[in-house]
Amino acid sequence: MSEVQQPPAGWYPQDGSLRWWNGQAWTEHRTPGTAPPVQVTVSAIPSKSVGAAYAFLLLLGGFAAHHFYLRRWAEAWILLALWWGGWLLTGIGVGFVMLFAVFVWWIYDLVALPNLVAQANRRAGIQPAYL
Incomplete structure (x- = not known):
């Protein structure tokens, strides 16, 4: 056996x-x-990227895509209204003032975009990788 x-x-x-x-x-x-057992929490919301935000700003700034990307809804709708309202009202001269305001806002966004991305990530509960 x-x-x-x-x-x-x-x-x-x-x-x-x-x-x-x-x-x-x-x-x-x-x-x-x-x-x-160890509990691992995974964020379902991906962090926002500065590079993607700049791409949206430079390529689709007139559509306020960078503000929509960062979930800044009020700023996005105001920028859309100024941009498209400015183009519609250029025939009576008022539109140029609105487009100038959009241009100034666009320059501000160029400078402030990294901070806006950091704020959006903090609102989502995502800590920066360098901390």
Whole structure:
């Protein structure tokens, strides 16, 4: 008759802890207990990128895409109204003032965009990678 194959030596769970099996019999070596499961929290909201925000500002600034990207809804709608209202009202001269205001705002956004991205990430609960 053939011999019964024993499991290999190692740590095996028994009575809420790990116990050492030497390959033939249980020893008295035990771990204090199993560690509690570790909870890992993963953010479902990806962090906002300064590069993407600049791309939206430079390529789609008239559509306020950078403000929509950063979830700055009020600023986005105001900028849209100024931009498109300015173009519609250029025939009576008022539009140029509105377009000049958009240009000044666009220059401000060029300078302030990294801070706006950091604010958007803080609002979403995302810490900067360099901290």
